[in-house]
Amino acid sequence: xxxxxxxxxxxxxxxxxxxxxxxxxxxxxxxxxxxxxxxxxxxxxxxxxxxxxxxxxxxxxxxxxxxxxxxxxxxxxxxxxxxxxxxxxxxxxxxxxxxxxxxxxxxxxxxxxxxxxxxxxxxxxxxxxxxxxxxxxxxxxxxxxxxxxxxxxxxxxxxxxxxxxxxxxxxxxxxxxxxxxxxxxxxxxxxxxxxxxxxxxxxxxxxxxxxxxxxxxxxxxxxxxxxxxxxxxxxxxxxxxxxxxxxxxxxxxxxxxxxxxxxxxxxxxxxxxxxxxxxxxxxxxxxxxxxxxxxxxxxxxxxxxxxxxxxxxxxxxxxxxxxxxxxxxxxxxxxxxxxxxxxxxxxxxxxxxxxxxxxxxxxxxxxxxxxxxxxxxxxxxxx
Numbered sequence: 001x002x003x004x005x006x007x008x009x010x011x012x013x014x015x016x017x018x019x020x021x022x023x024x025x026x027x028x029x030x031x032x033x034x035x036x037x038x039x040x041x042x043x044x045x046x047x048x049x050x051x052x053x054x055x056x057x058x059x060x061x062x063x064x065x066x067x068x069x070x071x072x073x074x075x076x077x078x079x080x081x082x083x084x085x086x087x088x089x090x091x092x093x094x095x096x097x098x099x100x101x102x103x104x105x106x107x108x109x110x111x112x113x114x115x116x117x118x119x120x121x122x123x124x125x126x127x128x129x130x131x132x133x134x135x136x137x138x139x140x141x142x143x144x145x146x147x148x149x150x151x152x153x154x155x156x157x158x159x160x161x162x163x164x165x166x167x168x169x170x171x172x173x174x175x176x177x178x179x180x181x182x183x184x185x186x187x188x189x190x191x192x193x194x195x196x197x198x199x200x201x202x203x204x205x206x207x208x209x210x211x212x213x214x215x216x217x218x219x220x221x222x223x224x225x226x227x228x229x230x231x232x233x234x235x236x237x238x239x240x241x242x243x244x245x246x247x248x249x250x251x252x253x254x255x256x257x258x259x260x261x262x263x264x265x266x267x268x269x270x271x272x273x274x275x276x277x278x279x280x281x282x283x284x285x286x287x288x289x290x291x292x293x294x295x296x297x298x299x300x301x302x303x304x305x306x307x308x309x310x311x312x313x314x315x316x317x318x319x320x321x322x323x324x325x326x327x328x329x330x331x332x333x334x335x336x337x338x339x340x341x342x343x344x345x346x347x348x349x350x351x352x353x354x355x356x357x358x359x360x361x362x363x364x365x366x367x368x369x370x371x372x373x374x375x376x377x378x379x380x381x382x383x
Contacts, residue, residue, distance in 0.1 A: 052277035055287030061160035067173040081105035125151035134161035184279025186221030191275040195252040
């Protein structure tokens, strides 16, 4: 049996869905807990939503030489937020429309063996890694590169290169891949009726356009996008502060989706499902409503109380204050724990930046102090 056939959609249930429409949660997305809307509806709607989804055949591009598929029922999903400026993204994000895209946000979602809990690990985009050789869409070879920024893998070789780089960094097999861009994220937030966030500090960021006094706010799509892109207005301006905002957005989305009552509102369900399926790119195995429903069913019991959200431990890169590298042995211990489907180890010495979206003013975990880390320099593209 081919390896791809041994890696079915979690839950293992595909085909026609006859049960009433349900909203099924999946943690992830650049700041979001990607909500997967499962449908058992009219054939036309089902087909239309299937045709909305863009996909990438990652298994064929990567071939062999990957970490083994987890045999215990746990699984991993790499969720990327693309910073492409193409199309509607340029209007929302600003910046140079140069035809390139990097993974502005990366979250590795590990779901445990019993599918009762998940760990979401944010990988700072400015992390220097040894990027492996890979193949870009169209068959163009991408050579290996030492000391490359983690988010450059997506720019150089697309989804498959981002997956291979993540697998080399972590030793974990990525069962699935989901990507969303700026416009898709904003549209999804609008479709679910916005999200509510609480900040412990004033946030003013001219680059993202976010201007929030401390307190509780209900954000529409554009504001929510600015919220998850903000870094210059929080902490020391590094990507680590932005990651903390993104973690809070994940929780806010899960809470909002659970509160909008789509069971009795077919119009709302259709709007959310249509928006979602137009907003994402997935691996080819996940590129159907039935496959997304299978993933959603595997995750439907996971709420905010069942999520552990951490940032990969990092320290400042030697000789480059604007970059970070994985902190050892802490990062290695984190990946080893997830490979063994065990709990996340306690963070090592040092604490992350104060979380600006935590009303208790708590510090982040899984990273060293802001003084030991850096952000992308002002001249770096796709900020």
